[in-house]
Amino acid sequence: MMSFLQLLLLGFIPVVLGGYVPPGPRYTCPKEPIYIYPCTCERGTDQGLYIRCENTNLASLSLAFVNLGNEPAPIEELTIYKSDIVRWYGPALYPLDVRVLRIIDTPLKSIEEHSFLGVNRTLQELQLVGSRLEKFPREAFQILGNLSELIISGHNLAALPGNGFSGSLAAVKLERLEISNGTLSSLPTDALTPLKKLKSLDLHGNRIEELKRNQFKGLRDTEFLDLSDNLISKLDPSHLADLTKMGWCNLSRNSIGELKRGTFARNSVLKVLNLSHNNI
Template structure:
């Protein structure tokens, strides 16, 4: 407790100080804070804190994943396209979800190229020069769902594809054979795109698709002369356009009862054997354009759910009144939304109006003018 004399002394000192000298503090440099009565109090205080362990230390700089040279890394996406790479780059962050390596010059996938990338969801290798893939190259990728391998130099589908794979696009390679057990490591897939390969019917070995449940398959622009045997029975969409198929025989479609969409356009089909389409009770869309058919395929009126039929650019010269619609209205469950017949040598004015009695709208019928 201060004594009375001390208080009086302090009051007298303050009373003698002119108001004009009581100026606000002005900092001229950092060390101004360290100049106090005991010769560097701030410095002494910091040294004491360090000794006692209570000083505020500078935080360590955050650790950022290393991004491969020339690539762009952001939000678990690593983009290394169009860099002229000849091999898979190193130091790819382990948390990468999407790896883009398209438009490079990679020639080979080695065993450890994707080591540590267990979180990878999508891998794009489109437009490289890959001709060799190590059998264990994809083993680390336990969660890979999308693999884009188009426009490379592969002669066979890589082995040991990840069991998690949902989508495989491998068109425009040099694949001539699909060996037995190629997809044995896979269970259920949504899409396989393998068009643009020199595949013949003999190139599909028995058991190539054994055990695979597949929704969508496209083998276009190949060298098929018929519908391949032993494709997955679970298919909802099958596209075989731009091939050399000449006929549809009775048993060709017998195992594909789940098909909703069938693409056979741009082939050389002259004949569809009676009863062939009866194996497709759930078909919604049928592509037969740009073939050599001379008549409407038999069996269309009995397809309860068929809604779209492409028949343009064939050699059809006559259309009968019952070619599309059943005599009994109760048989047809879904009316047609589209029937294309242009590019055929048929005189549309000779077609009876009742021919299209099970079509939703007259605008759904496309005749056009035939020019030889």
């Protein structure tokens, strides 16, 4: 007959052999994937779901988003890829709690006012990549009071309006702004002034020819500036004087002909400066 100690040890063997099984993520994908078609849930995490929607349209997305909104899980990242959407309008996003929204390689030309109603409560990062955006959607953006990152890469914007962020909640927490790889040529001096917390400004790959006096007025916390691959021909001390915390500046691949004395005199913490491929 086995002793009590032997029985006790045998009872522990399955536990030892099985090892520790960590719990699954806090949020899991829907059990019935058909209800969120044409979207798919790539994975669940402790922060929320990763949802991807491909080759679809706004009407189909609206139905899928209603069903997603009924799920007891926030969306950490929502990616809309290669879809047939030219004009974004209506309450499609209203049922969702989304932290990161990415619209990629979709021929989006305009985003109407109220398009982000509802999702404005949670949206922190918005990426529009490979769009055909023709007008800066000021009215749509103005309710995004939790936005910390805005990326518009690949676009047909000709100008950033002077009042683009004026009176906008989007200006309150925005730390990173990228408007790149497009047709931007006009940058009014007051366009970026409301962005008091901006740390990174990326305008590379546009058609900016001229910087104006006090071009970056108000951007006293900005540490990173990328103006590479533009058409800038002149650089003056008054252009960058307000960027007193700038530590990284890329002006490569422009048409700058000379560098005046004192151009970077006010940029006392500048550590990296790239002026390659100019006419200096």
